[in-house]
Amino acid sequence: xxxxxxxxxxxxxxxxxxxxxxxxxxxxxxxxxxxxxxxxxxxxxxxxxxxxxxxxxxxxxxxxxxxxxxxxxxxxxxxxxxxxxxxxxxxxxxxxxxxxxxxxxxxxxxxxxxxxxxxxxxxxxxxxxxxxxxxxxxxxxxxxxxxxxxxxxxxxxxxxxxxxxxxxxxxxxxxxxxxxxxxxxxxxxxxxxxxxxxxxxxxxxxxxxxxxxxxxxxxxxxxxxxxxxxxxxxxxxxxxxxxxxxxxxxxxxxxxxxxxxxxxxxxxxxxxxxxxxxxxxxxxxxxxxxxxxxxxxxxxxxxxxxxxxxxxxxxxxxxxxxxxxxxxxxxxxxxxxxxxxxxxxxxxxxxxxxxxxxxxxxxx
Amino acid sequence: xxxxxxxxxxxxxxxxxxxxxxxxxxxxxxxxxxxxxxxxxxxxxxxxxxxxxxxxxxxxxxxxxxxxxxxxxxxxxxxxxxxxxxxxxxxxxxxxxxxxxxxxxxxxxxxxxxxxxxxxxxxxxxxxxxxxxxxxxxxxxxxxxxxxxxxxxxxxxxxxxxxxxxxxxxxxxxxxxxxxxxxxxxxxxxxxxxxxxxxxxxxxxxxxxxxxxxxxxxxxxxxxxxxxxxxxxxxxxxxxxxxxxxxxxxxxxxxxxxxxxxxxxxxxxxxxxxxxxxxxxxxxxxxxxxxxxxxxxxxxxxxxxxxxxxxxxxxxxxxxxxxxxxxxxxxxxxxxxxxxxxxxxxxxxxxxxxxxxxxxxxxxxxxxxxxx
Numbered sequence: 111x112x113x114x115x116x117x118x119x120x121x122x123x124x125x126x127x128x129x130x131x132x133x134x135x136x137x138x139x140x141x142x143x144x145x146x147x148x149x150x151x152x153x154x155x156x157x158x159x160x161x162x163x164x165x166x167x168x169x170x171x172x173x174x175x176x177x178x179x180x181x182x183x184x185x186x187x188x189x190x191x192x193x194x195x196x197x198x199x200x201x202x203x204x205x206x207x208x209x210x211x212x213x214x215x216x217x218x219x220x221x222x223x224x225x226x227x228x229x230x231x232x233x234x235x236x237x238x239x240x241x242x243x244x245x246x247x248x249x250x251x252x253x254x255x256x257x258x259x260x261x262x263x264x265x266x267x268x269x270x271x272x273x274x275x276x277x278x279x280x281x282x283x284x285x286x287x288x289x290x291x292x293x294x295x296x297x298x299x300x301x302x303x304x305x306x307x308x309x310x311x312x313x314x315x316x317x318x319x320x321x322x323x324x325x326x327x328x329x330x331x332x333x334x335x336x337x338x339x340x341x342x343x344x345x346x347x348x349x350x351x352x353x354x355x356x357x358x359x360x361x362x363x364x365x366x367x368x369x370x371x372x373x374x375x376x377x378x379x380x381x382x383x384x385x386x387x388x389x390x391x392x393x394x395x396x397x398x399x400x401x402x403x404x405x406x407x408x409x410x411x412x413x414x415x416x417x418x419x420x421x422x423x424x425x426x427x428x429x430x431x432x433x434x435x436x437x438x439x440x441x442x443x444x445x446x447x448x449x450x451x452x453x454x455x456x457x458x459x460x461x462x463x464x465x466x467x468x469x470x471x472x473x474x
Numbered sequence: 475x476x477x478x479x480x481x482x483x484x485x486x487x488x489x490x491x492x493x494x495x496x497x498x499x500x501x502x503x504x505x506x507x508x509x510x511x512x513x514x515x516x517x518x519x520x521x522x523x524x525x526x527x528x529x530x531x532x533x534x535x536x537x538x539x540x541x542x543x544x545x546x547x548x549x550x551x552x553x554x555x556x557x558x559x560x561x562x563x564x565x566x567x568x569x570x571x572x573x574x575x576x577x578x579x580x581x582x583x584x585x586x587x588x589x590x591x592x593x594x595x596x597x598x599x600x601x602x603x604x605x606x607x608x609x610x611x612x613x614x615x616x617x618x619x620x621x622x623x624x625x626x627x628x629x630x631x632x633x634x635x636x637x638x639x640x641x642x643x644x645x646x647x648x649x650x651x652x653x654x655x656x657x658x659x660x661x662x663x664x665x666x667x668x669x670x671x672x673x674x675x676x677x678x679x680x681x682x683x684x685x686x687x688x689x690x691x692x693x694x695x696x697x698x699x700x701x702x703x704x705x706x707x708x709x710x711x712x713x714x715x716x717x718x719x720x721x722x723x724x725x726x727x728x729x730x731x732x733x734x735x736x737x738x739x740x741x742x743x744x745x746x747x748x749x750x751x752x753x754x755x756x757x758x759x760x761x762x763x764x765x766x767x768x769x770x771x772x773x774x775x776x777x778x779x780x781x782x783x784x785x786x787x788x789x790x791x792x793x794x795x796x797x798x799x800x801x802x803x804x805x806x807x808x809x810x811x812x813x814x815x816x817x818x819x820x821x822x823x824x825x826x827x828x829x830x831x832x833x834x835x836x837x838x839x840x841x842x843x844x845x846x
Contacts, residue, residue, distance in 0.1 A: 149814070222592050223592050224497075225496065225497045226497065226592075227496045227497050228495075228496035228497055229496070232496070277645075279807065281807040281808060281810070281811040282807070284810075284811035284812070284814075285811060285812055285813070285814055288814060288815045350649065351649070351653070353652075353653070354649055354652065354653075357652075364596060367595045367596040367597065367645075368596045368597055368643070368645045369597060370597040370631065370643070371597075376565070376595060
């Protein structure tokens with residue numbers, strides 16, 4: 111396998127960013143944000159986007175400073191071989207742990223709504239097999255898959271919006287004033303976790319064919335994620351109100367069970383069938399990034415070792431996904447993963463940028 | 475060749491992992507619940523709750539019915555498991571019936587078990603039974619063994635297209651019941667007086683998970699019009715001149731509601747405008763005349779209908795504020811949308827009793843059919 115298999119277009123970067131962010135979290139998002147920000151949860155969606163936007167700007171500011179913007183190269187240049195490798199491996203470990211939670215959440219939802227008697231570990235295994243296969247084909251395939259799945263996501267989003275308009279009430283969003291600042295800030299922080307996935311730019315930056323288009327593509331991708339989250343949170347608030355949302359584990363799926371549909375019968379099943387591909391996108395995308403970084407950090411031959419590394423990353427994600435005992439524990443892990451995201455997405459580029467600036471000053 | 479064989483083996487191994495294998499079950503092995511009925515346990519029966527289900531005819535000719543009594547609704551499923559060879563599925567549940575005795579005690583057990591079950595749709599229609607749900611279902615199965623579910627499902631699903639009766643889904647009941655200060659309206663059915671079928675007698679209001687009032691058909695109509703639930707139905711009218719009746723008839727109208735809320739000092743004022751739009755169905759005027767020539771006459775009919783409806787709605791508002799003390803007409807959200815912080819603490823603590831609710835009715839008869 112040559113490295114051209116990891117070349118992506120800036121358009122694909124948009125879909126990769128959306129695919130890395132919008133997956134399982136958005137099904138429970140209205141509950142999580144409304145619990146803190148009340149009926150102003152939609153505002154928290156906008157404020158929460160400051161974190162990923164800052165991460166995107168920092169990442170691009172950092173990698174623009176290097177001729178070879180490969181994350182592993184940059185790490186080695188700034189921190190030396192040992193510390194640089196350690197930092198890359200920490201990133202890989204973070205991805206494996208985070209995606210373990212994502213795939214487990216995906217399996218839990220699949221088991222609750224579609225395959226109640228299938229063991230969770232089997233749903234995870236079947237999903238991981240296809241994910242590992244997709245990752246083994248390289249970044250280009252992941253880019254194309256994300257693009258294809260994005261259009262399916264649009265169908266799901268249209269269903270949510272249509273039901274929210276018919277079944278919901280705009281009164282649940284009012285009044286616009288009287289904001290509880292503390293609640294809004296806590297809601298925004300919760301929201302920031304939901305934007306996890308933008309750290310994918312650290313790795314994919316070097317894969318994009320035209321560097322000049324990266325910032326624009328990243329901002330468009332982030333804007334699309336923000337818009338999708340805004341629509342689902344507003345939809346959840348309109349249909350259930352902020353108080354009603356507290357009781358529902360996955361409000362977006364419950365929302366789809368509300369309208370009476372004589373022809374289609376169960377809209378949530380149709381939604382979930384489409385969602386099956388969408389739910390695993392972050393695992394595919396970030397799994398590819400982790401495998402790529404691991405191969406590069408040990409300077410391995412892509413043709414000979416990439417697929418073995420992919421298998422190893424896939425096995426790691428699978429094993430970690432089996433550890434939580436129940437859904438409550440999965441949600442607790444997801445919270446920790448959220449904290450880790452903020453540290454990684456903001457911490458890595460900030461630290462690298464500071465070191466890069468200091469090094470240049472020392473040299474000059 | 476070797477590669478092809480190894481790929482084939484891999485595909486076969488992956489095939490064995492396909493998750494559907496665990497959940498595959500033949501249709502004949504299912505008992506598909508279409509209607510669930512919940513009652514208090516019958517005298518002498520064990521436990522606190524009795525669950526009756528009308529099951530779809532899968533490989534039989536007629537629908538079947540089964541009743542199990544147990545301590546809780548979930549427990550009744552265990553009782554069933556001991557005697558029934560088929561698996562019970564709620565994926566096609568269409569109607570939930572609740573007996574009056576259970577509704578007077580507490581419907582939380584019914585709501586929780588159905589909301590928690592991922593198979594149950596939130597669009598399932600709910601009705602209360604004047605009497606026991608089990609008896610109504612038994613009587614229906616006796617009369618129409620192959621059409622029991624169809625009759626019930628269609629009656630409850632399409633009733634707002636024919637009468638001013640609320641259609642209440644599991645979602646609607648839950649959101650209204652669990653909103654502080656609100657009451658949810660649920661249709662009430664019973665075995666028809668002629669014993670030939672079933673009939674809707676009106677509705678019941680549920681708050682804090684139990685019945686707080688029962689309404690007859692006229693009161694239910696006032697409730698539906700005031701709460702702005704889209705319905706269509708027939709409304710009779712009578713016109714008097716000099717104390718003498720000179721015309722009577724019926725109009726068929728659909729309803730719309732507009733709510734405005736304002737504040738006059740501490741007093742919150744709701745202005746509800748109900749618009750009824752439709753057509754004249756009949757009028758049996760004593761002295762023959764045509765609305766085509768006497769255009770004023772159609773305005774008189776509109777005013778008569780508006781006056782009657784306004785009086786009925788004002789009576790209902792009085793009842794709601796003085797006796798019920800819950801918002802059954804869904805107007806509180808309009809005030810919350812303006813003054814949420816001020817009002818939220820008052821909800822359920824004397825809020826609806828202390829507001830002023832004005833109602834205005836406008837009737838528009840768009841046509842008079844083929845006759846003037």
